[in-house]
């Protein structure tokens with residue numbers, strides 16, 4: 483309220499109090515009133531009672547008129563007294579509000595107590611004044627005596643009293659004050675504008691009024707962002723994966739600090755929230771001075787980020803998908819990959835006798851496969867339809883030795899393995915495990931057969947290698963009774979037999 487208006491209010495109240503007091507002072511007392519009545523009606527007074535001067539009793543009509551006149555005077559007195567009390571009480575509460583709650587957020591909240599207290603004072607004052615003017619009428623039984631009235635009033639005021647007591651409980655707790663932003667689950671959000679004995683008035687962010695009764699409010703979950711608190715907010719944004727998160731974080735943090743209403747007491751936090759489908763998702767946590775305008779501040783932050791990104795060449799992420807189209811093994815290899823396979827095959831000693839054409843054919847029938855360190859490429863005892871040439875990495879050949887594995891050999895780039903099973907049709911003779919990340923070329927029987935048919939010397943050299951490895955395996959297992967020649971023959975023979983060669 484403007485200072486001038488409140489001064490006026492005080493002055494008017496004082497004038498009203500003086501006027502009412504003056505009227506009450508000059509208001510005729512019962513005796514004066516009786517005297518006036520007696521004079522007016524041509525009657526006399528005996529011991530304070532109006533009587534006929536002739537000593538006869540007064541007519542019914544006369545008595546009624548006197549009674550009505552006296553009653554009107556008493557009612558007028560009650561009204562004047564009540565007006566004086568009401569003006570006085572209002573002035574006192576107004577002055578208390580001006581001094582005790584001066585500028586305090588409690589001022590509005592206290593209106594509930596003020597109302598309750600005023601009503602109590604008015605009732606008591608009315609009771610006392612009424613009894614003084616009409617001592618013959620007993621008011622007390624009205625309040626105490628009638629149980630039925632009590633029940634009726636109780637039922638009628640059930641909701642009102644519920645609101646009143648819920649309001650008093652809320653006021654005792656004081657979970658919020660005028661000016662705080664509250665979110666009431668399932669009902670709405672806004673700024674507390676007014677608290678009364680009936681309920682709370684909230685102004686929503688759409689400038690609508692939300693009025694909720696105290697009894698309903700008492701049962702709800704209320705999220706309060708106090709007015710005098712530095713409340714936090716979270717705003718999200720994202721960038722493309724190509725942008726450096728460190729740089730983005732530094733730039734955005736500085737920009738957010740400059741935005742109005744962002745608290746300078748706490749440094750905003752910008753961090754990577756998620757590596758999302760479309761890009762890097764960030765979140766900004768900042769503290770706000772005036773929570774009532776958080777929508778505007780959030781929006782301003784987003785707007786500033788857009789300008790910042792424009793200046794710094796940072797891009798927001800938009801929905802993107804990276805498609806990796808896998809080429810089927812049978813499809814033609816790209817030239818570069820094909821050449822590198824052929825190169826590797828050329829470097830393998832046993833393929834030395836092969837012509838360029840045959841190497842090319844072999845390369846066409848080869849597949850590149852990659853294995854992780856520790857991963858088994860070949861498992862002992864399994865059927866084997868392919869052999870492998872190491873392009874990159876190394877492997878260890880091992881056989882079971884009790885509970886552990888015994889390494890019988892290690893092979894590196896350009897070495898081959900798996901030939902024993904492929905060429906003889908026997909089960910795999912050992913486990914072959916990648917030592918480091920290893921890339922191999924897998925050559926299948928169908929790709930090798932025409933080449934073996936055209937190169938008998940290749941069959942010979944492979945069979946030599948097979949025999950050597952067999953011997954080494956036999957000695958590792960402690961079985962050294964093998965007869966070299968016999969084995970050589972049998973290896974060569976079984977290769978020929980298995981491939982149907984002459």
Ligand code: CMP
Pocket residue numbers: 860866879890891892893898899900901902903904909910911912913914950951952954955
């Ligand atoms: P295969 O029997 O098909 O499967 C296991 C492979 O380990 C085998 O072929 C050989 O290529 C290889 N191998 C077996 N013993 C040795 C060894 N002593 N040295 C190197 N490699 C071997």
